[in-house]
Amino acid sequence: MKEVRFWGLLLGLFVCLGAVIPLVSKADVLDTAPAGLNLEGLFEPGKFDRNSATMQTVSKNGHSQHVIELTNDDNQVGAMWSTPVNRFNMRVDNQVSMWVNFGDKAVGEGLAVVLQNDPRKMSAISRYGKKSIIGENLGVYGTDTYTRRTAPATIAKTAIQKSWALELDTKVNDGGFWGLYPRGNSFDEKPKKMHMAASYPASPDTYTQRGGLTSSYRFEQNHGSIADKLPLADGNWHHLVLKWVASKQIMSYTLDQGPTRMTTIDTTVFGKDTRNVTWGLTSTATTANARTLVVFDRLPQPIEIESDLNVTNLTQERTVHEGDWVHGGDELEYEYVLSYLNGDNEWQQVKASLPLPEQVHFSHAKIRYADGTEEEINLPADDNESSVARLQHDLQRTLSMKNPHAYITLIGEAAKVDRDTFVEDDMSYFEGHEMKTATATPHFTITTNKTVNLTIEPLTQVKKGEPVIIKGQIKLNDGLDFDNDGMRIEYRVNGEAGEDYQLSMDDPVGYVEFEVDAEELQIGENQITLRAHSKDNAYSEPVTVTVTVIGGELQLKKVSTESVFAPIKLTGTAQVSRPEGLEVVVNDDTGSKAAWRLEATATPLVTNQGRTLAGNLYYQDGTKLTMLGKDAVEIARQKTVPGIDYDVTAHWSSQQGLVLKTTPAAVPGSYQGTITWHLSTVPEE
Structure with missing residues (x-):
């Protein structure tokens, strides 16, 4: 009996312990x-x-x-x-x-x-x-x-x-x-x-x-x-x-x-x-x-998708990169680009999850597809009680080789801050049935609305082949002390951007002095537009200066060494002929604001035996004929863009140009003469 009771007690203990084991x-x-x-x-x-x-x-x-x-x-x-x-x-x-x-x-x-x-x-x-x-x-x-x-x-x-x-x-x-x-x-x-x-x-x-x-x-x-x-x-x-x-x-x-x-x-x-x-x-x-x-x-990717993001400061007209600075109140554009690169299936039921930084107030969002269709995106309501973390949106169109791109654009304004404010980076997600992709937003800093003032010393003309020396001064409008660290000048010559000039820490604070290479300049007037940027991307209003490059040549760049007048059939009456293949090209590379003048003189037309043609060369200006002889006749007067060729003969109309007129006494034969071209600058009035 004792042994039976012992095993019964053991069994009961086992069951009890088993009951409290967490499952x-x-x-x-x-x-x-x-x-x-x-x-x-x-x-x-x-x-x-x-x-x-x-x-x-x-x-x-x-x-x-x-x-x-x-x-x-x-x-x-x-x-x-x-x-x-x-x-x-x-x-x-x-x-x-x-x-x-x-x-x-x-x-x-x-x-x-x-x-x-x-x-x-x-x-x-x-x-x-x-x-x-x-x-x-x-x-x-x-x-x-x-x-x-x-x-x-x-x-x-x-x-x-x-x-x-x-x-x-x-x-x-x-x-x-x-x-x-x-x-x-x-x-x-x-x-x-x-x-x-x-x-x-x-x-x-x-x-x-x-x-x-x-x-x-x-x-x-x-x-x-x-x-x-x-x-x-x-x-x-x-x-x-x-x-x-x-x-x-x-x-x-x-x-x-x-x-x-x-x-x-x-x-x-x-x-x-x-x-x-x-x-x-x-x-x-x-x-x-x-x-x-x-x-x-x-999952394996039966399709190949690429996502990218471009953030643009529309106010400053520049791309916002990692670590950049923007100003409070600057208008920012976030453009996501989804690209379908390859695959057997469409990318469908795509869900976008996009971060909305608390420091950027978004006002508009839309999607534009490669096939031209567009759809508006409703932004979450901002009740000013809590920051809206993300924008969730289902794309209404599928992406495929026939419709390979979706451009998701968000427009917002950087918050106006009273001290420099950091905007953290984040991840944007795009998930469809076939795959999921992500792209990162850049981090940047919103700075106060201080501005930079730039003054540039007046410039005069320079000779061809010489650089332009730019001198000036930078100041901050808030009166705060600063140094040259990160201070730079961006400039454009006739619309073409040059390499930014970085101020040296060894120079006086805000002092600007650098060269614009001669290769960046053209003969004549050049518009140089400059803008100063501070380390935190505060910037000045653009300053434009004009410099004139002089010292080039006024030249006949191309003149026909030979020209043949169309053959004349003598019938006992006066005949007219025009030259064939005549070409006269002028190039004014002086940089002068004055016009140039092209004149011509001519010798009589004679045969090898010395017989003179019964007729003369004339210049027809559209209204009258002027005979070419020992006295110079004005052919053209123009003010042209420096360095640009001007083809004189190509600008003649059917009522202009050189004309050969014979009299009824003309005798058949081969006649030759010489035209001399005279090119000069017209004195400025």
């Missing part, structure tokens, strides 16, 4: 899920009987996301496969990352990340029995149920075909207690503990049959690139990253930022010239309540 509920595990992606439309459960895989919806910081639950009980097999919009492109670099949780008490068999082009597509799964699941195959490898000697090719045919798999194995299938239960439980006779490995499930080389004579036949799996003794089933979420380098056909994988392992994938296993493959997860469980959970935080 982690399913809800508790999902609550600890890391931040991840919304997978709606991107994955679907495999289409086969008894598939245990589901997608659970959870909320993280107001964001709806999914947790894939592959197994949650004993004797289960689960698979979750990518939909056509979420294929894995083997011809471009790609990356996948996920969080996995295998529990810490009721542990399943693990899971496999699978790339496959099995003819069954969404129905692909390892062969399994009607009653019992063969856990060691993880839903992707061959199924070992053979009692007799069998070829490895036979078991390979029961795996997912045309596939590659990375397994995270949480149960060492080594034949069971003393190896007494080997069949369907011997894949892991070499690994010592939980492990990670890669292989081709449908390849006979992946399997080796053991046994015979003194032991049962069973298959052992040949693990490639194995990482052994991993603490996978410890109740924690583990981060797995896979990176594919298409040019080298190398897949690397890293668990929890540990050592990175690499393996080559022969892409011909998926079929010749296969570009996109179905991918996903498979898992099995033989233990009751064994949960296998996955959260994706990055």
Whole structure:
């Protein structure tokens, strides 16, 4: 009796202790899920009987996301496969990352990340029995149920075909207690503990049959690139990253930022010239309540997207870079540019999440698409009680190769501050079904409205080839002391920007003296516009000075050495002929404001035998004819842009130019004469 009472007391104590052991509920595990992606439309459960895989919806910081639950009980097999919009492109670099949780008490068999082009597509799964699941195959490898000697090719045919798999194995299938239960439980006779490995499930080389004579036949799996003794089933979420380098056909994988392992994938296993493959997860469980959970935080990109941001100070007409200064009251433009670069699918249902700095008061926002359509964005109401942190907006248009760009523009005004105020950088996010991208906003400082005063000494003319010496003085209007640190002069010569001049710390405070190279100047008048900027980007009003470059030449740049008048057919009456191919070009490079004058004299037209033509050369100015002879005749008078060619003959109309007129007494023959051109400057009045 005493012994019976003792065992009864022991049993009661055991039950009592068991009752107070805290159990982690399913809800508790999902609550600890890391931040991840919304997978709606991107994955679907495999289409086969008894598939245990589901997608659970959870909320993280107001964001709806999914947790894939592959197994949650004993004797289960689960698979979750990518939909056509979420294929894995083997011809471009790609990356996948996920969080996995295998529990810490009721542990399943693990899971496999699978790339496959099995003819069954969404129905692909390892062969399994009607009653019992063969856990060691993880839903992707061959199924070992053979009692007799069998070829490895036979078991390979029961795996997912045309596939590659990375397994995270949480149960060492080594034949069971003393190896007494080997069949369907011997894949892991070499690994010592939980492990990670890669292989081709449908390849006979992946399997080796053991046994015979003194032991049962069973298959052992040949693990490639194995990482052994991993603490996978410890109740924690583990981060797995896979990176594919298409040019080298190398897949690397890293668990929890540990050592990175690499393996080559022969892409011909998926079929010749296969570009996109179905991918996903498979898992099995033989233990009751064994949960296998996955959260994706990055998916392969069937599309290539680029996002960029340009912040422009519209008031100062300059780009705002990292660390820049703007003035209180300056108008700022934030322009986000989303670009669809490449892909098989459209980027759709894009959600924009944009930071709205408290120190910038936004008044207008809109989106303009490459196809010309526009949409207005409603800004959040500012109740002045709390700062609005972010702008959330769903893009109404999809991006694709036909509509590759979206320009999101926000216009705002920098707050007017009484002391320098720092605006922090932040991240802008754009998330669609196929991918998520982000871009950073620049940090900058809003400064008080102090201004800079710049004075420049008057300039006179300079000779051609000489630089212009700019001298002046900078002062601050608030009367505060300052030094030359960060003080600079920006300038433009005839609209072209020159290289900013930085004031030297060795010079007197605010003293300006620098050269504008002769190469930046043109003959004649030059407009030089200067503006002073302080270190905190306070700036002066523009100051414009004029300098004249003189000393060039007034020249006949091009004159025809020979010109032939059109042949005249003598009929006993007066005839008229004009020159052919005559060209006279003037170039005034002096820089003078005066005009120039072109005159001409001519000799009589005579034959080689000395006979003089009965006729003369004339200049026709449109109203009258003036004979060319010993006295100079004005041909043109112009004031031209320095250094610019002026083609005199090209400006003649049909009623202007040189004319040859003969009298009825003209005798046939070949006549020659000389025209002399005289170019001079017209004295200024």
